[in-house]
Amino acid sequence: MSFFKRKKKPEFEGGGLVLFHEVQEAMKAEKVLSGGGYKVKLVAPPPELRKGCDLAVEINLVEQPGIERLLVQKDVVYLMVTPLKTDTSEILEIVKVTDFGRWLMVKAGNMKLTFDKESGEIVNTSGGGCPDIPVMHARLIGQNLSEAPRPKDIGFTLCSLMLDKALEKSIILREGVE
Amino acid sequence: MLLIAGTVPYEDFPLVTGKIEEAGNSLRINGYSFSRTQGTGAMIGAALAATGYLKLDEPHAVVAGDTGQGKGSREIYEYLIQNIERLSPEVLTLHYWLPNMALTRELCNAITKCEKRPVMIADAASMYSAKAAGLATEFDIFTPDATEMAFLADPDATHPAYINKHLFDTDTSRTPELVAAAYKKNDAAKLLLVKGAADYIARDGEIIATISEPDIPELEAIGGTGDTVTGLVSAFVYAGMEPHEAAIITSRANRTAGKLAQATPATKVSEIIDHFSTVFAENLCQWSGVCFVEGEDKDD
Numbered sequence: 001m002s003f004f005k006r007k008k009k010p011e012f013e014g015g016g017l018v019l020f021h022e023v024q025e026a027m028k029a030e031k032v033l034s035g036g037g038y039k040v041k042l043v044a045p046p047p048e049l050r051k052g053c054d055l056a057v058e059i060n061l062v063e064q065p066g067i068e069r070l071l072v073q074k075d076v077v078y079l080m081v082t083p084l085k086t087d088t089s090e091i092l093e094i095v096k097v098t099d100f101g102r103w104l105m106v107k108a109g110n111m112k113l114t115f116d117k118e119s120g121e122i123v124n125t126s127g128g129g130c131p132d133i134p135v136m137h138a139r140l141i142g143q144n145l146s147e148a149p150r151p152k153d154i155g156f157t158l159c160s161l162m163l164d165k166a167l168e169k170s171i172i173l174r175e176g177v178e
Numbered sequence: 179m180l181l182i183a184g185t186v187p188y189e190d191f192p193l194v195t196g197k198i199e200e201a202g203n204s205l206r207i208n209g210y211s212f213s214r215t216q217g218t219g220a221m222i223g224a225a226l227a228a229t230g231y232l233k234l235d236e237p238h239a240v241v242a243g244d245t246g247q248g249k250g251s252r253e254i255y256e257y258l259i260q261n262i263e264r265l266s267p268e269v270l271t272l273h274y275w276l277p278n279m280a281l282t283r284e285l286c287n288a289i290t291k292c293e294k295r296p297v298m299i300a301d302a303a304s305m306y307s308a309k310a311a312g313l314a315t316e317f318d319i320f321t322p323d324a325t326e327m328a329f330l331a332d333p334d335a336t337h338p339a340y341i342n343k344h345l346f347d348t349d350t351s352r353t354p355e356l357v358a359a360a361y362k363k364n365d366a367a368k369l370l371l372v373k374g375a376a377d378y379i380a381r382d383g384e385i386i387a388t389i390s391e392p393d394i395p396e397l398e399a400i401g402g403t404g405d406t407v408t409g410l411v412s413a414f415v416y417a418g419m420e421p422h423e424a425a426i427i428t429s430r431a432n433r434t435a436g437k438l439a440q441a442t443p444a445t446k447v448s449e450i451i452d453h454f455s456t457v458f459a460e461n462l463c464q465w466s467g468v469c470f471v472e473g474e475d476k477d478d
Contacts, residue, residue, distance in 0.1 A: 013279035015310060015336040037247060062277050062306070062337055066246065087334040089342040098398075103443040105399045109346065110325045110338035114399040114443045123444035126216075126401040127323065129302020131274055132246025134187035134217035137401050156246030157276070158339040159303075 012041050016061030018071070019045060019079040021052040029057050032074045038067060048086050052079045062130060066156030092162070095169045104173060108165035113140070120145045120174050125166075128159035136163055145171050180416040181265060181296075182225060182409075183240040183258060184218030184273030184304075185250045191243025193253040197236045198222055203448060207239055218273050220402035220447045221301070224409030225271075227454040232417050232468065238267070244276065251275035259284050263291040270296040271412040273405070277307030277337070286316045297415050300367070301408040309365050310336040317367035319421055321408045323398075324350050324374045331356035333363045350374040354385050369421045371411060373404055377429040379422055386422055389429040394436035402447030407432050410454075419466065427465050431457050 020026040026042065033040045038059065045056040059067050064081050071078055098105040103123060105114040111133075114124040121144055125137045132155045140148050145167070152164035182198075196208040204211045205222055214223035218241060225237045240257055244250030254275055262270070262285070270289070282304070289295065299319040300308050308314050309330055322330060328345035329338040345356065353372050360366040361383035372378040375398075376390035397403045407428055414424035435453040439445055463469035 013283075013311065015279065037249070039248075060248075060276070060278065061340075062303075063248070083334075083336060083340055085334045085336065088340050089332070089335065091339055092341060092343060092346055094343055094346065098395075100396060100399065100443045103399070105443060107325070109341070110323070110329070112399060116444070124399050124401050126399060126403065127325070129274055129304070129306060130246065131185040131187065131244035131248070131251055131276055131303070134215075134219075134274070135245045137216045138187065158337045160246070162339050 012039060012058065014041070014058040014060045015084050016059045016064060016081055017043070017045055017049060017084055018057040018059055018067070018081050019049065019051050020056065021077065021079055023053045023055045025077050026053065026055040026057055029071055029076045029078060032070060032076055033057065033059070033067060036070050038063060046086070049082055058084070062157050064158055065152055065161045093165070095165060097173065104170070106166045106170045106173065108169065109162035111159060111162040111166050113163060113166040113170055115145055115170050115174065122148055125163060128163065130157035130159035132156050133159050133163070136160055145174050179235070179265065179267040180225065180229065180237040180269045180271070180412060181240065181267035182218070182222055182237050182271045182273065182412065183254050184221065185244035185254065185275050186212040186218055186241050187245055188212065188243040189245055191241070191250070193240070193242040193250070193257055195240045195257070196238065198226055198239050199236065200226060207241060212241065214451065215446060215448055216402040217405060220405035220451065221271070221273055221409035223448070223451045224406035224454065225413040227451055228410055228413030228458070229416070231455055231458040231462070232413070234413070234417060237413070246276070248276035251278065252281070255281040255285060259288045262288050266292045266294065267296045269299065269412055269416045271299040271408065272304035273408065274302050275304060277303045277310065279307055279311035282307040282311050282313060286313050297421070299408065299412050299415070301404065306337055314365050314367055319369045319371065319411060319415070319425065320367040321371045321373065321404065321411065323404055324353065324372065327353055327356045327360070327372050330360040330365050333365060350376060353378050357385060358383050369425060371407065371425040371429065373407055379425045379429070381422055387426050389426060389433070392433050392437040394433055394441055396441045396443050396445070397433070397436045399443035400441060400445050400447055400450065403432065403436070403450060406447060406450060417468070423466065427462070430461070430465060434461060
């Protein structure tokens with residue numbers, strides 16, 4: 001009887017969880033994030049990830065920076081954001097630096113930022129693949145390191161967060177050059 | 179049809195589909211213009227340079243504005259899911275978008291309805307979502323850089339920001355090891371073009387070619403030079419080359435264009451793209467056996 005067959009909507013597969021102390025905060029977060037245009041779902045966290053209450057919000061992990069910013073703006077108290085896969089490593093904190101003579105390239109995860117050692121001008125960003133990265137590229141190129149907007153403040157994705165780590169390290173390195 | 183899908187970095191840019199045209203330093207599709215600096219625009223610009231030189235049809239594109247919040251990305255996914263059977267492209271290249279595992283899965287299901295399965299190519303976040311959803315083997319070509327290769331090799335990572343630091347803390351000499359690990363867990367496309375100091379072409383877990391000349395390390399710093407690789411390999415596959423052959427020629431062409439542009443870390447990718455026609459004219463015949471003179475159709 002195929003005429004009763006409904007088209008099955010795909011399940012939400014977010015890959016990340018926001019954990020909370022209080023059930024009320026989880027419910028408030030779900031409302032705030034849905035209202036902000038994010039696709040999220042209230043779920044019970046798996047026992048190995050349970051740190052506070054037994055309600056969590058599943059999110060698309062890639063959207064972690066934008067989601068955390070919105071929760072802070074709306075005064076939602078949360079414990080942490082964690083990948084749903086329990087064997088996933090912590091977010092990368094290490095950076096690598098390549099010296100091109102006049103320029104330094106700083107790499108954090110999949111993102112690279114290159115600046116002029118003498119002037120401090122950002123001359124290029126590369127890497128990544130999230131939709132806010134070309135926006136960051138346009139906003140950062142030509143800016144001085146000390147005056148550039150921070151990707152963690154204006155971006156929405158993990159790619160922006162990694163670019164921010166590259167910028168942060170670049171600022172420290174530049175201060176060492178001066 | 180070579181169909182390319184990806185986001186463009188504008189807030190109020192609607193979903194637009196159609197043939198791509200060059201418009202000075204921009205690209206145009208159905209009256210809507212967007213930049214060819216970085217991202218989807220750089221990829222399409224490179225593909226257009228190759229299809230133009232080879233006298234092939236221009237690429238078709240599906241683009242939508244998205245500045246990171248995912249609206250345009252969802253529009254692209256939904257358009258492709260609903261229309262891919264009708265469009266039935268020969269080559270489908272997926273690029274910048276907000277990775278969404280469930281919609282990627284739905285798209286892969288929709289593609290099975292195409293009369294002939296397209297050659298599937300993914301870079302950037304569409305590669306992230308394919309790997310994270312366990313769908314990497316549905317794809318024919320991935321074009322990761324060294325960090326993204328570590329991401330493919332880490333079975334638990336759903337984004338390169340969360341890769342194991344021991345995999346990140348490596349130089350490209352460990353790429354063959356990472357390639358083998360990714361294939362072992364079915365987290366790689368059939369063919370990988372790994373971009374780095376040396377470019378590695380891998381198929382079924384084995385490195386089949388390594389290209390390190392000309393050596394232009396500055397390319398890594400230039401935003402969009404990975405995107406041009408994806409655009410070129412898409413066009414060469416559309417031209418009828420075998421994927422591994424297309425990958426090898428792409429690597430050579432991108433590096434040679436960087437050399438001709440006298441690339442520095444401050445070079446813009448549009449300066450690289452502008453040298454592709456010279457690179458093709460001087461080398462493509464020798465590299466590929468695709469030889470014809472200006473004004474002659476490739477089929478002549």
